[in-house]
Amino acid sequence: MLQIIRTEWLKVKSYRTFWVLLILAVASIPAANFIVAEITETVREQAQNKIPVNLYDFPLVWQTMSWINSFMTAVFGFPLLILVTNEFTYKTHRQNVIDGWERKEFVLAKLFWWLAFGVLALVITVVSGTILGLAYASHPFSFEDSRFLLYYFLQVEVSMGIALLISVLVRRAGLAIVLYLAYITLLDQLLVLVIKRNVGEIGGLLPMQAADELIPFPIIDKFIPDTNRYDDSVYLMMLLVYIALMIFLVFRKMLKTDY
Amino acid sequence: MPRGAVFGILGPNGSGKTTLLGIVTDVLKADEGAYRLFDEAPSAAQRRQIGTLLETPNFYHYLSAYRNLQVAASIKQRPEQDISRVLEIAGLTARQHSRFKTYSLGMKQRLAIASALLGDPDVLVLDEPTNGLDPAGIAEVRQLILELARSGKTIILASHLLDEVEKVCSHVAILQKGKLLLSGPVAEVLAREDYVELSCSNNEALEKLIARHPAFDHILHRSDHHLQVVFRQPPDLAELNAWCAGEGIWLNHLHIRKQSLEKAFLQITNN
Numbered sequence: 364m365l366q367i368i369r370t371e372w373l374k375v376k377s378y379r380t381f382w383v384l385l386i387l388a389v390a391s392i393p394a395a396n397f398i399v400a401e402i403t404e405t406v407r408e409q410a411q412n413k414i415p416v417n418l419y420d421f422p423l424v425w426q427t428m429s430w431i432n433s434f435m436t437a438v439f440g441f442p443l444l445i446l447v448t449n450e451f452t453y454k455t456h457r458q459n460v461i462d463g464w465e466r467k468e469f470v471l472a473k474l475f476w477w478l479a480f481g482v483l484a485l486v487i488t489v490v491s492g493t494i495l496g497l498a499y500a501s502h503p504f505s506f507e508d509s510r511f512l513l514y515y516f517l518q519v520e521v522s523m524g525i526a527l528l529i530s531v532l533v534r535r536a537g538l539a540i541v542l543y544l545a546y547i548t549l550l551d552q553l554l555v556l557v558i559k560r561n562v563g564e565i566g567g568l569l570p571m572q573a574a575d576e577l578i579p580f581p582i583i584d585k586f587i588p589d590t591n592r593y594d595d596s597v598y599l600m601m602l603l604v605y606i607a608l609m610i611f612l613v614f615r616k617m618l619k620t621d622y
Numbered sequence: 623m624p625r626g627a628v629f630g631i632l633g634p635n636g637s638g639k640t641t642l643l644g645i646v647t648d649v650l651k652a653d654e655g656a657y658r659l660f661d662e663a664p665s666a667a668q669r670r671q672i673g674t675l676l677e678t679p680n681f682y683h684y685l686s687a688y689r690n691l692q693v694a695a696s697i698k699q700r701p702e703q704d705i706s707r708v709l710e711i712a713g714l715t716a717r718q719h720s721r722f723k724t725y726s727l728g729m730k731q732r733l734a735i736a737s738a739l740l741g742d743p744d745v746l747v748l749d750e751p752t753n754g755l756d757p758a759g760i761a762e763v764r765q766l767i768l769e770l771a772r773s774g775k776t777i778i779l780a781s782h783l784l785d786e787v788e789k790v791c792s793h794v795a796i797l798q799k800g801k802l803l804l805s806g807p808v809a810e811v812l813a814r815e816d817y818v819e820l821s822c823s824n825n826e827a828l829e830k831l832i833a834r835h836p837a838f839d840h841i842l843h844r845s846d847h848h849l850q851v852v853f854r855q856p857p858d859l860a861e862l863n864a865w866c867a868g869e870g871i872w873l874n875h876l877h878i879r880k881q882s883l884e885k886a887f888l889q890i891t892n893n
Binding site: 366369370373374376377378379380449453454455457458459460461462463464465466468619620621622 | 681693
């Protein structure tokens with residue numbers, strides 16, 4: 364595995380587009396949350412502290428950040444999309460195998476990025492949350508309710524899993540990006556609405572929605588609890604099922620197809 | 623394939639040369655059949671022992687030649703120290719830090735050859751290695767292949783260029799529409815008949831006379847101007863001339879020729 368990671372590192376080390384995309388993805392987490400924190404702080408000041416809670420106070424910060432970040436999972440999907448579709452564009456996936464990788468190793472190389480970006484998103488969120496919390500909080504640091512971080516992590520992995528699967532199936536960068544964005548931003552939500560209205564709560568089990576159900580908007584969920592929804596464990600299990608299914612499909616495609 | 627051979631795979635466009643090599647390098651899945659590498663069931667570890675250039679050069683466009691070879695060396699698990707040697711052989715040392723996308727077609731092909739040579743493998747698979755090269759480049763690559771062959775390496779060379787195969791290969795297999803037509807030493811597979819072209823003022827009389835020559839085999843072709851005659855052994859032209867004169871026919875044209883490679887190849891692929 365180390366040899367695979369080293370090879371992947373050689374591929375991206377001096378690839379500027381990749382680094383720009385990754386820096387943008389990383390920066391979007393503290394940037395977006397800083398903006399939201401500043402706005403809510405201003406609103407609270409204008410309301411002369413009639414709003415009793417601060418979204419970035421410990422431990423609420425973890426839920427707030429997970430909720431905000433859940434709108435931006437695609438920022439980590441893009442660098443992954445580029446890395447995978449590049450291989451097909453340049454036919455280097457073919458060359459990697461000719462030069463002596465198992466097809467399985469090629470898939471593992473891409474799964475490395477899939478996992479690494481997810482871990483990176485999680486670490487950046489924890490670090491940014493700690494800093495924002497320390498700046499805005501009136502309570503001491505706490506990891507209470509950090510389960511929301513896990514839900515966010517799984518949502519990023521599902522989102523990037525969709526990106527990986529689309530890249531492997533479509534192979535062309537432009538089309539893959541359009542399809543990925545269309546699904547993440549529109550199609551998933553649209554299907555959720557249609558299914559929830561016509562069939563029922565099962566619509567909440569769709570890939571992106573399953574994690575959204577686990578990360579409700581802070582505070583509101585305490586006042587207006589949704590009684591129809593499944594138990595958290597159901598959504599959690601669905602996320603794991605989606606991840607397993609995507610990995611299975613990516614392996615299946617890449618092991619059987621002609622390169 | 624015999625160890626140390628330069629084995630040519632010859633066939634017209636679309637005959638299955640690249641498909642065959644694609645199957646052996648695991649980038650294509652065969653519908654049926656099996657193959658062995660180094661007398662063992664094929665695996666990635668064995669592919670790392672083979673330097674392969676398949677069809678087009680495949681490299682990361684945004685990386686320099688050197689960095690591309692670093693990636694290849696990492697996958698092949700060969701030392702990076704070898705990179706400068708193969709760049710030198712390919713004549714790319716001066717441009718090694720330029721990005722791949724700035725390379726000309728010929729330079730890309732040279733880089734692909736350099737990549738195949740990484741780690742000095744004992745077996746090389748070269749698919750149309752002179753594609754896109756200028757005449758000097760073609761000559762250089764052929765010379766390189768001959769030198770590698772002399773050093774004892776086994777080389778598998780796919781080409782649709784007949785003279786390329788005849789010039790550098792010791793063995794050849796001929797493919798057509800995915801079927802193996804012939805395989806063996808080049809001299810046997812691409813054997814070509816010598817024929818004698820001759821004429822006189824009365825070619826009809828000449829035809830009757832030549833049929834009585836002790837070494838006569840058959841008439842290859844007759845035109846208004848001359849006859850093309852195949853003899854069982856290559857005849858001595860002076861002797862043949864004297865023999866005709868002795869029989870009362872004075873030749874005005876006498877020439878020994880070799881059947882063209884294209885014709886020999888077409889004969890094989892048409893039958």
